Amino acid sequence: MTQLALVIDLNVCVGCHACVTSCKEWNTSGWAGPLTDYNPYESSPRGTFFNRVQTFEVGTFPNAETIHFPKSCLHCEEPPCVPVCPTGASYKRPDNGVVLVDYEKCIGCKYCSWACPYGARELDEQQKVMKKCTLCIDRISDETLPERDRKPACVLACPTNARLFGDIHDPDSEVSVAIRERGGYQLMPEWGTKPANHYLPRRRTQFHIRPDELTRVDNPWRKEDITPYTGEETIDDMAWVGS
Amino acid sequence: MHPALSVILLTTAIGAGQGLFLAMITGQLYAIAHFLPVQEGQFYAFGSLLALAFLLAGLGASFFHLGHPERAWRAIAMWRTSWLSREVIVLPLVMALAFVYGVAHAFSWTRPLFQIGDALQVDLTLLLGISGTVATLALFVCTAMIYAAVRFLQEWHTPLTVSNFLFLGTASGFMLAAAYSAYLGNPLVTFYGTWAVILTAIGSISRFMHLRRNDRLKPKSTLQTAIGIRHTQIVQKAQGATGGSFNTREFFHGRDQRLVQVSRYVYLTLILPIPVLLIGLSYVITSPRLPIVAFCLQFLGLMIERWAFFAEARHPQNLYYQSVS
Numbered sequence A: 001m002t003q004l005a006l007v008i009d010l011n012v013c014v015g016c017h018a019c020v021t022s023c024k025e026w027n028t029s030g031w032a033g034p035l036t037d038y039n040p041y042e043s044s045p046r047g048t049f050f051n052r053v054q055t056f057e058v059g060t061f062p063n064a065e066t067i068h069f070p071k072s073c074l075h076c077e078e079p080p081c082v083p084v085c086p087t088g089a090s091y092k093r094p095d096n097g098v099v100l101v102d103y104e105k106c107i108g109c110k111y112c113s114w115a116c117p118y119g120a121r122e123l124d125e126q127q128k129v130m131k132k133c134t135l136c137i138d139r140i141s142d143e144t145l146p147e148r149d150r151k152p153a154c155v156l157a158c159p160t161n162a163r164l165f166g167d168i169h170d171p172d173s174e175v176s177v178a179i180r181e182r183g184g185y186q187l188m189p190e191w192g193t194k195p196a197n198h199y200l201p202r203r204r205t206q207f208h209i210r211p212d213e214l215t216r217v218d219n220p221w222r223k224e225d226i227t228p229y230t231g232e233e234t235i236d237d238m239a240w241v242g243s
Numbered sequence B: 001m002h003p004a005l006s007v008i009l010l011t012t013a014i015g016a017g018q019g020l021f022l023a024m025i026t027g028q029l030y031a032i033a034h035f036l037p038v039q040e041g042q043f044y045a046f047g048s049l050l051a052l053a054f055l056l057a058g059l060g061a062s063f064f065h066l067g068h069p070e071r072a073w074r075a076i077a078m079w080r081t082s083w084l085s086r087e088v089i090v091l092p093l094v095m096a097l098a099f100v101y102g103v104a105h106a107f108s109w110t111r112p113l114f115q116i117g118d119a120l121q122v123d124l125t126l127l128l129g130i131s132g133t134v135a136t137l138a139l140f141v142c143t144a145m146i147y148a149a150v151r152f153l154q155e156w157h158t159p160l161t162v163s164n165f166l167f168l169g170t171a172s173g174f175m176l177a178a179a180y181s182a183y184l185g186n187p188l189v190t191f192y193g194t195w196a197v198i199l200t201a202i203g204s205i206s207r208f209m210h211l212r213r214n215d216r217l218k219p220k221s222t223l224q225t226a227i228g229i230r231h232t233q234i235v236q237k238a239q240g241a242t243g244g245s246f247n248t249r250e251f252f253h254g255r256d257q258r259l260v261q262v263s264r265y266v267y268l269t270l271i272l273p274i275p276v277l278l279i280g281l282s283y284v285i286t287s288p289r290l291p292i293v294a295f296c297l298q299f300l301g302l303m304i305e306r307w308a309f310f311a312e313a314r315h316p317q318n319l320y321y322q323s324v325s
Helices: A018-028 A111-115 A153-157 A174-181 B005-032 B041-063 B069-076 B083-106 B124-148 B159-184 B189-215 B223-227 B246-250 B257-271 B273-285 B290-311 B316-320
Strands: A004-009 A051-058 A065-072 A090-092 A099-101 A163-167 A198-200 B114-116 B120-122 B234-238
Touching (some): A018 A065, A018 A153, A174 A198, B005 B083, B005 B124, B005 B189, B041 B159, B069 B083, B124 B159, B159 B189, B223 B316
Parallel strands (some): A004 A198
Antiparallel strands (some): A090 A099
8 A cells, every 4th residue: 555755854954944835835726725824914924834844942052953843744644633523524545645634525623633643734714624734636646747746846845855755655665765774753653643754863963173174274375464465456356357 | 722612612501401401301200209299291391491402502602613614514424433423413312302302291292101010101201311311421422522532632531521521511400400490499409409519529529530630641742752853952943934823823722821720719619619508508598599590600610611621731733833933
């Protein structure tokens, strides 16, 4: 059985929010949209997002690290949001494991959002139905697109390639290899929801500094304080030529 | 969690309605067993119609909770897995039984259908009463299990949630039955009042144990398990939005933590000591009004109790939404 998922590499996520904006752009105008925004240019803007990047500071200054943490629906293998839905609007696709909401059936009772420990579901204020990441289901299952474009918008937009997409049940897929070889883990494993999305941990990086690099060495080509400048044409002057 | 007025009204109103319906049936059973004088059919009829009014009020309030109330009929689909679906099925069933039970008494459809043993003559009202009792108890379980079944909300995930809903709801219904009898000048007010006091005491003990349990609760999820980073010092700096969101509105009660603490003393007082004193006093001075006041104050207490029930539940998703910036 296929279980599509995202694998997010925290080691390279720089918190640029490109995944957030591309997700919003693609989905607000597509099958799952609109993802309404209220007061976008005022003091308390609010709106519906499928994907948010949160920022945590780990450790205490000066030994602190900033972790940018993108989070969307994790497409759990045991999704707690599905059995609680009274109308059957919340369902897990049997063919690829994507958890979806049927907006025509949703009554907006919010029970699924209570049952999700990750806060991945958001009630759309305008449509009054529950919305969540669809893994860009309209895009990944569109056979008319070229193979390389059949990926979620966030994955295609990520400039640092921090997001991988694939089938975690296929042991040879890019995501399975990444999980296996780089210690991919799940969020809140204590609840037994078995999230399909995994995270790759940050890796310890060694930064070697040689002692002689700690003291400033003057530019051997240009002694700053004693340059004998006598009015002849220099490279600095060349830059102004023609202006 | 954010306490929604619609859900507070739903659970307290149907609790009182169910309790009153049970009180009517209990009164009839006691009368059959000759522990109490037999009442006229009108007494049970108006009582169960009053119960129906409370159930209808609760149902009406529940519609305000839905984004699409016009699709509410769809909610019966997933009865195999969803307690909410089960509640949506059982609530109209209880309402129908309360209605038919009242009608059967109003029109005195009490001709015995068959006889068990030497003395017990089974008529339509008795059959409806027994089915009504089963359905009402099932509804208490369904309503409470909607909350108790969410295992991430550790404050709710306990059998004490079910016993609170059951006993506090029944207590409020018997208190309502006492108020109803007092209003009519019916001697059953002592019977219902005494049961109301007993059930209130059991409900209060259950709620007290629930509070004690929750005070000692250790959250299963921490920031460490939430983002999978093993470090003791983690502080959230931003949540990806400069304003609020569904997540910040739905899962935070938005009030001072002290208010939740104070509300505990307020509702515990309003639920137990005050109504008990008023009921006791009404016996002494045979007042027709004090039981009504007792019911109203206890109902107010139960609404505050339900508010606190929501406010004290800490959803693990809040770990991801600790500061708006």
